[in-house]
Amino acid sequence: MKVSDLGELGLISLLAEIVNSTRDDKAPSWKHLQVGIGDDAAAWECDGSTQLATVDALVENVHFTLETTPWYDLGWKALAVNLSDIAAMGGLPKYALVALSLPKDTEVEDVSFLYKGMAALAKQHGIAIIGGDTDSTPCVSVTVTVIGSTGENSRLLRRSEAKAGDRIAVTGELGGAAAGLRMLTGGLKLDSESATYLRNAFVRPVPRVAEGRVMLEKGVRAAIDISDGLVSDLRHICESSRVGAKVNIDLVPVHSAVKANFGKDALGLALSGGEDYELLFTGSADIIDKVRKAVSCPVTVIGEIMPDTSHRVTLIDSKGKPFDIDKSGWEHFKSSKNNQ
């Protein structure tokens, strides 16, 4: 069987099985492990605090092209997507390591821009870039590892902690990154305000680190960052938590620049476009209110966690009418995202 037949999730679960067969509870590493493969980041206990680590690669012609993502932005984004994973655990990012693969004829100036983009975001978060590896390869790839911690607090935001009855909420507004990619690849000419917003949404995502910290502090227990798309990532929560979810599509906060420029596709971009790097989280109405009051970005309740042994995500409109995501262009967006 080929990897493509098994699919990414099937592959990950096969690899997790091999890894878990080496589990040795007498080894201190295993004994202190809190979260292994299968959440936004791994977590382990270290002298009273919880340490976090995550790795994510951006590969040319898979995740980006240099036409849509200039070098500075590539550096920013390669770090941002990892910070987003740490944020989704409620952690503070601290250190980053960078494995860089570059063609031999890459301009030194371009690599400098890449590092300057990464360094600018690192500086905002007080992160030290502490090491790396450089190799010459036919195409560009940037693999970043981020190590963080939750400080004194050993609690974490988990994918697996959603409970039936929880409200489902999301930070910020959605659809911008996927709309930005469409604009860039399609050469669409939009008004300059929309164009700037959508471009930045795609190439300069802002990881919700402060918001993740607030969530942890206010008692949220379940969260994930939106990288694959709202519906896909909510499905990850449902599967990990063994629950279902009902989302009211009329409540989904689609960004105004997406609505204004992408008409009937706007909702699909928000539901399934992915790469918005907002946080999707669940909790009681009261806890979500507390989070809303403490953060500076919008927080919108979009649905509710349901008891459901099939772990389905159901979409309805305000009248209760079911909405079929497969007819909203989901596959199209997925494939345009993966083959950009």
Place this chain on the structure above:
Amino acid sequence: MKVSDLGELGLISLLAEIVNSTRDDKAPSWKHLQVGIGDDAAAWECDGSTQLATVDALVENVHFTLETTPWYDLGWKALAVNLSDIAAMGGLPKYALVALSLPKDTEVEDVSFLYKGMAALAKQHGIAIIGGDTDSTPCVSVTVTVIGSTGENSRLLRRSEAKAGDRIAVTGELGGAAAGLRMLTGGLKLDSESATYLRNAFVRPVPRVAEGRVMLEKGVRAAIDISDGLVSDLRHICESSRVGAKVNIDLVPVHSAVKANFGKDALGLALSGGEDYELLFTGSADIIDKVRKAVSCPVTVIGEIMPDTSHRVTLIDSKGKPFDIDKSGWEHFKSSKNNQ
């Protein structure tokens, strides 16, 4: 200017400069940082212990081909080269993250072998593989991050701590990995004992983790692992420590299978072949003796650290006659290693 004109070391120092310009001593991450870019691994203080992290990628057609390195061995080696970096700091490896890039038509069985090879070595060291990332790309690459610690001891083995008068010593025997690669790429038919040893030396390096721990305990202060080659890696120590080195080539422990099968090339393979993943370290004769008595592998003194503001590595034979490494085939081995 192209990256290839600048060279890897030039590129790393440029990137380190950009990173260091973001240094912020008020940020806890920077404040606790003990070792950043430029040693075998990075190190920072965390609640009384020193944490270590390193990342290394193996890229198809750059570091390996699937003809010379079967999947199981590739998994083993991708982890081993990172453990070797932790060993060279005197640390204990604890956690690993794996970013895997695979062509879509890769056989699932092959990826399983890769993970089984990695898991076998992880199990030997009580390491938990805690996360990763999978992507589909045209060629295979495996980027492993390893996180470790020195335990209660905040001392570290550094590249920068060699002092004039120190003896230079090396663990194990050299030349096996480069000779193994030559045998595999050249299809050489050797006696089965040599063939097995040389093959394993290249595809299944054994990281000297226990030996690095002993070095730290016995008072060694300077070490590096031999990945680029004995002379190149000794040069890294000399540059970091601002000293020179004199090596007696007649003392270099060339493995008998290399001597027996590669005649006049054997010494060149040991001096410059690289990838042996032995530890090269310096210290007083007394400290090196203590290390020798406490480890189970050979420890050989091969030379001495000298005061030298040009940070040269000088090779002599037992009669004191200078030996010119450039005539020993160094460039040839480097290029065969990089383009295998």
